[in-house]
């Protein structure tokens with residue numbers, strides 16, 4: 458019944474959006490994740506505009522099928538069996554500056570944003586230079602490094618909230634889409650301030666409530682470009698000397714446990730270099746699980762579970778994944 462419902466919904470999507478939205482069927486997620494693993498997404502929509510993304514999100518909501526808003530795929534592990542739903546990916550590099558404020562699309566990559574801020578002589582995003590995620594993914598999980606995080610510099614975010622009713626369930630899907638086409642983006646979404654986004658360690662209201670970030674604004678501090686550049690270089694050197702940045706991974710696999718470090722616990726459990734299939738606990742940083750070349754998503758998943766269980770047996774600390782698991 459469930460499968461038949463989804464097949465019907467996918468067919469309706471194809472019929473409704475053929476030639477209108479840029480989508481492909483059965484797109485391998487291994488092409489879109491930094492782990493370089495993951496089976497096919499039933500429908501993969503690469504959106505050039507926010508309204509295209511909203512159309513796909515609204516469709517998924519109206520037809521009650523799973524949807525994944527994808528950023529740069531640097532914090533997700535997608536199962537080998539793939540994702541039986543709609544993946545929505547925003548594309549583009551839109552970024553504007555007004556004084557000390559930078560506003561950009563959720564699709565913008567953090568390293569690009571960080572470099573642009575440096576070029577404008579604005580400080581506050583140096584820490585983000587080596588984080589290979591998108592702005593949307595960074596707001597979702599309040600990405601951070603070296604004691605700083607997105608929530609420290611974010612001013613506001615334009616979010617689509619699926620609880621905002623576009624048309625009604627009784628209306629047919631076509632009416633909903635002409636409504637989207639004819640309505641201003643700002644009326645389809647809401648602006649949430651920093652305070653309203655409830656940032657905490659690797660968490661935000663976006664994550665708690667399943668909101669979709671469309672755009673974000675940051676307030677930064679004018680500073681000497683040479684100092685900004687020096688900070689960026691220092692961070693980059695620290696990262697390169699301590700993390701396996703040249704290998705496919707999802708960054709730190711586990712959240713930092715209270716009063717402890719996941720990497721240290723894993724190392725003390727003697728698990729540095731431990732592997733399952735093609736997945737390995739990095740020799741350089743035990744908090745990272747790397748794909749040595751031919752890992753499956755299940756190798757990574759099983760290794761993470763073994764590591765978590767072993768650490769729990771030895772130290773009674775339960776490691777929770779920071780990486781989002783999709784399709785497991």
Ligand SMILES: Cc1cc2nc3c(=O)[nH]c(=O)nc-3n(C[C@H](O)[C@H](O)[C@H](O)COP(=O)(O)OP(=O)(O)OC[C@H]3O[C@@H](n4cnc5c(N)ncnc54)[C@H](O)[C@@H]3O)c2cc1C
Nearest residue numbers: 528529530531532533590591593594595600601602670708
């Ligand atoms: C080598 C390496 C180093 C890393 N270093 C760090 C680090 O120092 N600090 C750190 O915090 N992280 C780090 N990460 C992890 C990762 O880069 C960040 O978590 C990043 O913020 C994830 O963004 P993304 O766009 O890749 O998200 P994705 O992996 O694409 O998605 C992650 C989650 O965010 C959601 N999401 C994505 N876009 C949106 C959107 N527009 N609206 C709503 N939800 C959205 C997705 O649905 C998913 O649930 C590292 C990863 C790697 C591979």
